[in-house]
Amino acid sequence: MSKLRFQAFREACSHSPKTVAVPNERPDKFFGKLVFTREKMKGYIADTMLNQLFDAIDNGKPLSRDIANSVAMGMKKWASELGATHYTHWFQPLTGGTAEKHDAFLDKTPEGHVLEEFSGKVLYQQEPDASSFPNGGIRNTFEARGYSAWDPTSPAFIVGDTLCIPTIFVAYTGEALDYKTPLIKSISAVSKAAVDVCRYFDRNVSKVTVFLGWEQEYFLVDKSLWLARPDLMLTGRTLMGHDSAKNQQLGDHYFGSIPERVLHFMTDLEIESLKLGIPVKTRHNEVAPNQFELAPIYEEANLANDHNLLLMSLMERIAHRHHFRVLLHEKPFAGVNGSGKHCNWSLATNTGVNLLAPGKNAAANLQFVTFLVNVLMAVYKHNGLLKASISSATNAHRLGANEAPPAIISVFLGKQLTDVLDKLEKASIDKGIAINAKKEMKLGVATIPEILLDNTDRNRTSPFAFTGNRFEFRAVGASANCGDAMLTLNAAVADQLINFKKEVDKRIEKGEPKERALFAVIKKYIADCKAIRFDGNSYSDAWKKEAAERGLDCETNVPLIFDRYLSPESIAMFKNTNVLSEAELQSRCEVKWDTYTKKIQIESRVLGDLVMNHIVPVANSYQSILLENVVRMKEAFDADEAKKLSAQDIVIIRRIAEHITTIVEKADEMLNLRREANHKIGERTKAIAYHDNIVPLMEEIRHHVDKLEMIVDDEMWTLPKYRELMFIK
Numbered sequence: 001m002s003k004l005r006f007q008a009f010r011e012a013c014s015h016s017p018k019t020v021a022v023p024n025e026r027p028d029k030f031f032g033k034l035v036f037t038r039e040k041m042k043g044y045i046a047d048t049m050l051n052q053l054f055d056a057i058d059n060g061k062p063l064s065r066d067i068a069n070s071v072a073m074g075m076k077k078w079a080s081e082l083g084a085t086h087y088t089h090w091f092q093p094l095t096g097g098t099a100e101k102h103d104a105f106l107d108k109t110p111e112g113h114v115l116e117e118f119s120g121k122v123l124y125q126q127e128p129d130a131s132s133f134p135n136g137g138i139r140n141t142f143e144a145r146g147y148s149a150w151d152p153t154s155p156a157f158i159v160g161d162t163l164c165i166p167t168i169f170v171a172y173t174g175e176a177l178d179y180k181t182p183l184i185k186s187i188s189a190v191s192k193a194a195v196d197v198c199r200y201f202d203r204n205v206s207k208v209t210v211f212l213g214w215e216q217e218y219f220l221v222d223k224s225l226w227l228a229r230p231d232l233m234l235t236g237r238t239l240m241g242h243d244s245a246k247n248q249q250l251g252d253h254y255f256g257s258i259p260e261r262v263l264h265f266m267t268d269l270e271i272e273s274l275k276l277g278i279p280v281k282t283r284h285n286e287v288a289p290n291q292f293e294l295a296p297i298y299e300e301a302n303l304a305n306d307h308n309l310l311l312m313s314l315m316e317r318i319a320h321r322h323h324f325r326v327l328l329h330e331k332p333f334a335g336v337n338g339s340g341k342h343c344n345w346s347l348a349t350n351t352g353v354n355l356l357a358p359g360k361n362a363a364a365n366l367q368f369v370t371f372l373v374n375v376l377m378a379v380y381k382h383n384g385l386l387k388a389s390i391s392s393a394t395n396a397h398r399l400g401a402n403e404a405p406p407a408i409i410s411v412f413l414g415k416q417l418t419d420v421l422d423k424l425e426k427a428s429i430d431k432g433i434a435i436n437a438k439k440e441m442k443l444g445v446a447t448i449p450e451i452l453l454d455n456t457d458r459n460r461t462s463p464f465a466f467t468g469n470r471f472e473f474r475a476v477g478a479s480a481n482c483g484d485a486m487l488t489l490n491a492a493v494a495d496q497l498i499n500f501k502k503e504v505d506k507r508i509e510k511g512e513p514k515e516r517a518l519f520a521v522i523k524k525y526i527a528d529c530k531a532i533r534f535d536g537n538s539y540s541d542a543w544k545k546e547a548a549e550r551g552l553d554c555e556t557n558v559p560l561i562f563d564r565y566l567s568p569e570s571i572a573m574f575k576n577t578n579v580l581s582e583a584e585l586q587s588r589c590e591v592k593w594d595t596y597t598k599k600i601q602i603e604s605r606v607l608g609d610l611v612m613n614h615i616v617p618v619a620n621s622y623q624s625i626l627l628e629n630v631v632r633m634k635e636a637f638d639a640d641e642a643k644k645l646s647a648q649d650i651v652i653i654r655r656i657a658e659h660i661t662t663i664v665e666k667a668d669e670m671l672n673l674r675r676e677a678n679h680k681i682g683e684r685t686k687a688i689a690y691h692d693n694i695v696p697l698m699e700e701i702r703h704h705v706d707k708l709e710m711i712v713d714d715e716m717w718t719l720p721k722y723r724e725l726m727f728i729k
């Protein structure tokens with residue numbers, strides 16, 4: 001090992017688990033301690049104001065300035081009591097993370113005194129100087145004003161000494177510059193459309209809630225080793241590194257016992273999460289070494305998404321305390337599993353019915369089948385767009401790679417449900433539906449067995465799977481703001497439900513009985529969207545071929561996948577649901593292309609630097625030693641014997657020389673192609689150039705570097721190797 005590498009390794013091995021200050025109370029006592037919940041508001045805000053606030057939150061009523069002022073006063077008092085001295089509007093720009101600018105509660109009076117100040121106006125709206133947030137051309141710099149506005153549906157919370165107020169972030173002209181705004185709109189759209197459809201079955205339904213339960217996968221790596229890997233530091237993934245002889249082959253990490261150091265990190269993270277009201281529940285080792293997962297109990301989607309973002313930043317902060325770095329990148333290490341963020345999604349009514357859970361009787365099941373089939377139809381129609389919503393430069397390493405969902409969206413239903421839909425499709429409308437004396441509807445098939453609720457027949461290869469009472473969108477990347485995927489799914493389902501209702505109503509208007517009309521449309525949909533259903537092995541090559549024959553979107557080129565946002569169908573769908581306008585879609589695509597380019601550009605630069613400053617010099621030094629050896633052999637032995645004895649050295653010298661030559665050539669070529677790509681006009685064209693020209697070169701260079709790692713004396717290799725990085729001691 002080189003000296004630097006050895007030092008880093010020794011340090012990494014020397015970290016003992018850090019003790020965590022576990023609160024004296026039971027978790028239910030400190031759960032939400034740092035959140036301004038409804039319960040707590042009661043102690044700080046007058047009842048009359050509170051009722052209006054809750055009405056605004058629950059029913060979307062406008063908020064008056066008076067209410068904002070009362071809430072601001074109450075909020076500040078509560079926060080100050082907990083030691084907060086600052087506040088921030090906490091928002092979700094298109095960078096994918098969260099942004100915050102802290103202001104002290106202090107203000108100056110005209111007389112020069114210092115006053116504690118935090119009014120309704122400040123709570124309500126801020127104008128962050130945000131011209132450097134990505135906006136895709138919506139805000140040119142002379143009209144750089146954007147504002148953040150309070151989202152009262154997500155409670156304020158305290159991190160450190162700062163009161164964080166969840167906000168949306170929009171341009172002065174009204175366009176969304178964040179993920180939260182369209183997510184909230186998509187939730188309203190799908191709620192409204194679902195309520196309208198629910199009313200065929202139950203007139204008491206007045207609200208439908210979207211639920212999201214995410215599962216966050218991540219890697220941990222020791223900080224000392226991380227510091228010795230500039231690629232991990234700057235790009236979040238290793239740009240080079242030969243496989244460790246042992247990685248995940250033995251399957252001994254998944255659900256294995258959690259290393260003590262990691263367990264302490266997890267405990268610390270859980271305590272902090274619980275204080276912030278994040279209902280964390282599950283933790284376990286994942287498949288790859290050093291890979292873990294954390295999942296909370298599902299929540300309303302907007303809140304769940306806020307909680308996921310909060311958790312991601314919390315993870316990074318707490319990892320520091322334990323001398324770790326958390327890697328949220330989808331593929332930090334080649335050759336082992338990548339990290340996703342499975343999004344469990346469902347819809348439930350104010351009457352307590354999960355619309356994606358099979359019911360107890362046939363009537364409830366017709367409602368269940370209605371929603372199930374509409375989701376299938378939405379995913380079918382927008383499969384390319386849904387893929388776009390989860391695509392990124394980082395997730396591209398995961399999609400299509402061996403262990404992850406392929407770059408094709410399909411839905412897994414399981415055998416039982418498939419049978420149900422197949423029977424419904426074949427059933428005759430007249431025979432298939434009959435109302436008996438008890439007004440109980442009978443479908444052409446028996447009621448759906450309850451065993452479905454315990455659907456263990458899971459298919460882990462499916463990117464979008466039905467799991468008994470919800471859908472699980474598994475293709476979402478670990479580092480993503482999953483609001484992007486959720487808003488797309490919500491909007492697609494909302495649009496679909498609107499269309500469904502139109503079709504059913506048209507039939508009813510023509511005199512068809514309601515159940516018959518519903519059944520007829522469902523039957524048609526089952527046949528129409530059959531291509532999206534696939535229960536087989538999604539990772540197989542045969543599926544890629546079959547999916548193409550079925551007409552599913554099989555594009556793998558990420559910049560081209562983003563085009564799906566701008567197809568006439570997508571534009572119409574987002575417009576119809578009022579989730580995103582065409583201008584907003586255009587700007588989002590610009591940001592996506594630009595981000596893609598920048599991520600690859602950074603990686604390519606880091607790779608270029610590393611090969612020239614680390615790899616080539618080290619390989620050259622080793623080569624010189626071998627050359628020296630060959631020369632010495634000639635001095636010590638006669639020509640024939642020297643030749644024989646240095647034969648192996650010469651083979652290695654040649655190999656090193658060949659690898660170095662290729663690496664240097666390719667690095668030069670990469671630099672030139674990067675220059676060329678940077679001169680291209682338009683974000684899309686640039687991103688395509690990076691995808692087509694730079695990515696393949698990076699892979700090629702890596703191949704040669706990894707070969708060198710195998711040849712060069714371990715003493716001399718400066719960068720920590722996979723076998724050191726991937727196992728926490």
Ligand code: ADP
Binds near residue numbers: 211213296297346
């Ligand atoms: P698995 O890894 O087997 O898929 P987990 O227990 O890790 O399961 O995660 C399941 C996630 O799904 C949790 O976040 C859970 O709260 C969530 N979930 C369960 N039921 C629903 C539902 N009806 N709607 C949305 N999410 C749900």
Ligand code: MG
Binds near residue numbers: 215342472
């Ligand atoms: Mg899951």
